[in-house]
Amino acid sequence: MNPPPSRPPGKTGAFGSGAPTIHDVAKAAGVSIGTVSKALNDQGRLREETRVLVRETAARLGFRPNDLAQALHRGKSLTVGMISSDSFGRFTMPIMEGLEGYLAGEGISVFMCNATDDPERERLHIEQLLGKRVDGLVFTSRRADRRPTADMTHLGVPTLFVYAQSHDPMAACLLPDDQQGARDGVLHLARLGRKRIAHVTGPDRFEAVVLRQTGYLQALQQSGIDNYHMLLNGPWLETWGHDAVAQLFDHGGERPDAVFCGNDQIARGVIDALRERRIAVPGDVAVVGFDNWDVMTMATRPALTSVDMNLRGMGKEAGVRLMAMIRGETFTGITRLPCSLAVRQSCGATSAT
Amino acid sequence: MNPPPSRPPGKTGAFGSGAPTIHDVAKAAGVSIGTVSKALNDQGRLREETRVLVRETAARLGFRPNDLAQALHRGKSLTVGMISSDSFGRFTMPIMEGLEGYLAGEGISVFMCNATDDPERERLHIEQLLGKRVDGLVFTSRRADRRPTADMTHLGVPTLFVYAQSHDPMAACLLPDDQQGARDGVLHLARLGRKRIAHVTGPDRFEAVVLRQTGYLQALQQSGIDNYHMLLNGPWLETWGHDAVAQLFDHGGERPDAVFCGNDQIARGVIDALRERRIAVPGDVAVVGFDNWDVMTMATRPALTSVDMNLRGMGKEAGVRLMAMIRGETFTGITRLPCSLAVRQSCGATSAT
DNA sequence: CTGAAAGCGCTAACAA
DNA sequence: TTGTTAGCGCTTTCAG
Numbered sequence: 001m002n003p004p005p006s007r008p009p010g011k012t013g014a015f016g017s018g019a020p021t022i023h024d025v026a027k028a029a030g031v032s033i034g035t036v037s038k039a040l041n042d043q044g045r046l047r048e049e050t051r052v053l054v055r056e057t058a059a060r061l062g063f064r065p066n067d068l069a070q071a072l073h074r075g076k077s078l079t080v081g082m083i084s085s086d087s088f089g090r091f092t093m094p095i096m097e098g099l100e101g102y103l104a105g106e107g108i109s110v111f112m113c114n115a116t117d118d119p120e121r122e123r124l125h126i127e128q129l130l131g132k133r134v135d136g137l138v139f140t141s142r143r144a145d146r147r148p149t150a151d152m153t154h155l156g157v158p159t160l161f162v163y164a165q166s167h168d169p170m171a172a173c174l175l176p177d178d179q180q181g182a183r184d185g186v187l188h189l190a191r192l193g194r195k196r197i198a199h200v201t202g203p204d205r206f207e208a209v210v211l212r213q214t215g216y217l218q219a220l221q222q223s224g225i226d227n228y229h230m231l232l233n234g235p236w237l238e239t240w241g242h243d244a245v246a247q248l249f250d251h252g253g254e255r256p257d258a259v260f261c262g263n264d265q266i267a268r269g270v271i272d273a274l275r276e277r278r279i280a281v282p283g284d285v286a287v288v289g290f291d292n293w294d295v296m297t298m299a300t301r302p303a304l305t306s307v308d309m310n311l312r313g314m315g316k317e318a319g320v321r322l323m324a325m326i327r328g329e330t331f332t333g334i335t336r337l338p339c340s341l342a343v344r345q346s347c348g349a350t351s352a353t
Numbered sequence: 354m355n356p357p358p359s360r361p362p363g364k365t366g367a368f369g370s371g372a373p374t375i376h377d378v379a380k381a382a383g384v385s386i387g388t389v390s391k392a393l394n395d396q397g398r399l400r401e402e403t404r405v406l407v408r409e410t411a412a413r414l415g416f417r418p419n420d421l422a423q424a425l426h427r428g429k430s431l432t433v434g435m436i437s438s439d440s441f442g443r444f445t446m447p448i449m450e451g452l453e454g455y456l457a458g459e460g461i462s463v464f465m466c467n468a469t470d471d472p473e474r475e476r477l478h479i480e481q482l483l484g485k486r487v488d489g490l491v492f493t494s495r496r497a498d499r500r501p502t503a504d505m506t507h508l509g510v511p512t513l514f515v516y517a518q519s520h521d522p523m524a525a526c527l528l529p530d531d532q533q534g535a536r537d538g539v540l541h542l543a544r545l546g547r548k549r550i551a552h553v554t555g556p557d558r559f560e561a562v563v564l565r566q567t568g569y570l571q572a573l574q575q576s577g578i579d580n581y582h583m584l585l586n587g588p589w590l591e592t593w594g595h596d597a598v599a600q601l602f603d604h605g606g607e608r609p610d611a612v613f614c615g616n617d618q619i620a621r622g623v624i625d626a627l628r629e630r631r632i633a634v635p636g637d638v639a640v641v642g643f644d645n646w647d648v649m650t651m652a653t654r655p656a657l658t659s660v661d662m663n664l665r666g667m668g669k670e671a672g673v674r675l676m677a678m679i680r681g682e683t684f685t686g687i688t689r690l691p692c693s694l695a696v697r698q699s700c701g702a703t704s705a706t
Numbered sequence: 707c708t709g710a711a712a713g714c715g716c717t718a719a720c721a722a
Numbered sequence: 723t724t725g726t727t728a729g730c731g732c733t734t735t736c737a738g
Contacts (some may be wrong), residue, residue: 019483019486019509021714021715021716022715022716022717023715023716031724031725032724032725032726033715033716033717033725033726034717034718034724034725034726034727035723035724035725037716037717037718038717038718038723038724041717043717043718044718044723044724045723045724046723046724047723047724050723050724064480064483064484065484065715065716066425066484066486066714066715066716067484067485067486068421068424068425068430068485068486068714068715068716069425069714069715069716069717069730070715070716070717071421071716071730072419072421072422072425072714072715072716072730072731072732073715073716073717073718073729073730074716074717074730075730077421078485079485081462082465087450088441088446088449088450089446093441093442093446096441096465096467097440097441097467100465100466100467101467104466104474104477104478104481107481109434109464109466109481109482109485110464110465110466111462111463111464111465112435112449112453112463112464112465113453113457113462113463114449114450114453114454121457124457125457127417128457128460128462129462130372130417131417131418131419131420132420132421132431132432132462133372133419133420133421156372238652265648265652268652272625295618295648298590299591299618299621374730374731374732375731375732375733376731376732384708384709385708385709385710386709386710386731386732386733387708387709387710387711387733387734388707388708388709390732390733390734391708391733391734394733396733396734397707397708397734398707398708399707399708400707400708403707403708418731418732419730419731419732421730421731421732422714422730422731422732422733423731423732423733424714424732425713425714425715425716425730425731425732426713426714426731426732426733426734427714427732427733428714
């Protein structure tokens with residue numbers, strides 16, 4: 001349609017391909033650059049005629065305003081940076097998706113950087129991003145635990161930690177409400193009539209693990225279950241699910257009728273191990289996971305009920321807040337966003353209670 | 354260390370936080386801005402004394418050159434865009450990691466955009482990125498199949514398709530060598546003495562599936578196996594692995610002694626189904642997967658041997674080529690990068706043949 | 707060896 | 723209603 005925007009003969013434009021500038025449009029339309037600017041940005045009073053003429057000319061030349069120049073002038077780059085302290089993991093992704101999706105709608109682009117737990121790389125990235133005059137900065141890590149990195153809260157740009165924490169207690173921080181998520185998962189089991197609910201989870205040096213344990217205990221109490229509780233900590237692995245089942249079911253004693261798991265991988269191990277023992281899920285034992293990771297929840301038989309941290313929503317919320325911060329509002333401290341429960345067959349009640 | 358770079362009293366700087374400009378440095382050091390520029394960029398002849406003075410002053414003020422201004426001047430933004438036509442999936446991630454990691458070393462930042470199979474969103478993203486004057490563009494999709502989107506090869510900036518294809522046969526394109534990968538996987542099985550190797554894979558509307566099938570057949574031929582071949586197509590799911598095993602093992606007839614799978618999820622289903630039938634892996638049947646996805650390969654028992662597409666390496670190679678293209682070199686057509694084989698227990702030979 | 711000034715592309719305030 | 727111009731922060735000649 002448009003002819004390849006080849007530069008009008010004369011001086012070679014700065015940018016490689018020679019994109020037409022506002023100057024070119026002005027010349028082609030036979031008006032001044034001020035007029036072009038007004039016509040294109042719907043400002044000032046202009047004869048409709050001129051406005052149309054300019055618009056058409058601009059379209060014909062394939063003119064696209066140079067955001068760099070605009071940014072330089074306005075002092076806003078319409079750009080933010082996101083730095084993942086860990087590789088782009090399974091948790092970072094949906095956050096990124098939510099963030100980017102929201103910001104794209106606001107005309108903001110996102111620089112994505114990966115620091116892989118290397119403070120030096122991280123420093124470099126920050127340096128680069130500040131050089132590019134990003135309007136805001138988002139830090140993410142794999143697990144929602146304290147970041148090892150030194151303080152970076154006074155970078156001069158609005159900064160937000162998402163699924164990550166800062167050393168600075170005043171830093172704005174978005175986290176899932178692990179405690180509430182766990183509580184809801186366990187309450188669901190209790191409401192279905194389960195009386196002996198075990199909790200098989202990760203290492204308790206993770207804050208998330210501690211919070212989920214607290215939620216688990218709260219739910220038991222809240223449900224009037226005071227004669228049974230069982231907490232097992234181990235690695236975040238399927239094999240740990242297997243081992244935990246061995247501990248729970250192979251040694252006589254009172255067996256649980258439900259297992260609430262710290263993540264979906266453990267839950268998968270638990271379900272597989274139960275099947276090997278011909279213990280019916282959810283008939284004999286109900287299972288609930290955490291993360292709602294489709295790869296796992298769809299693969300277990302039966303499909304896995306799981307707590308969802310709504311990471312995409314968290315990413316979007318991060319975008320909303322970052323924009324607010326850029327506009328001058330100020331956020332501080334930790335905000336926890338609610339988890340929800342994705343109910344499937346493994347807990348014995350697909351449709352409500 | 355550095356005092357928060359508060360603007361020297363006087364006019365308020367453009368960018369929110371009021372980062373010091375080269376002007377501020379010049380004033381503070383009592384020299385001209387030309388001198389500052391030279392001192393900071395090691396250009397022209399300058400008295401060592403002045404150079405040091407300027408440097409110190411700049412450091413003291415926390416001066417960081419404004420890349421936007423620099424970009425405007427040089428006509429290079431030191432920025433590239435990456436657009437994923439699908440959500441940020443498991444395949445996009447390592448590519449992104451490789452690309453970003455390499456480009457960060459070159460001082461280039463990467464805009465990450467997600468178009469989620471929505472052509473309109475994609476158009477918007479391209480528009481935005483071109484407005485930001487990215488020096489290059491990378492397109493990615495989830496599966497290495499033809500993109501539905503209309504031609505976008507004449508955008509005026511170097512464009513590269515990675516793990517994705519363009520309609521334009523001249524477009525530069527980086528893909529894994531599916532055929533070679535499959536061939537190597539099957540050859541490995543043959544070398545271990547397997548004679549009846551089945552291939553359980555995805556739907557054959559995927560080009561990758563067809564290529565892998567071709568590689569499979571090549572390997573059989575190359576190994577002198579001409580009395581057995583078995584091709585099964587189904588969805589990319591674990592459950593399909595289960596079903597395929599039922600087809601292969603529950604109906605009498607000649608049973609395979611190895612299964613080469615189209616991806617790791619299918620492989621996992623196969624291994625689980627075999628175990629349920631008390632068929633030993635790798636004793637009775639060897640299994641090889643495709644993707645080398647750690648979540649799967651580490652979770653199967655025994656651990657899964659799998660073909661690795663080296664996506665991170667592909668991302669890095671994309672970076673290398675994009676840089677070359679930006680410098681004026683030109684690439685066209687499809688380049689296929691070799692796959693490797695990650696050998697584990699499921700094929701019966703961990704340490705070499 | 708250092709300073710002054712033009713210009714990258716755009717916007718906004720001011721003139722005409 | 724339209725044109726002119728002064729910057730935004732930086733690099734790069736060209737004078738001094």
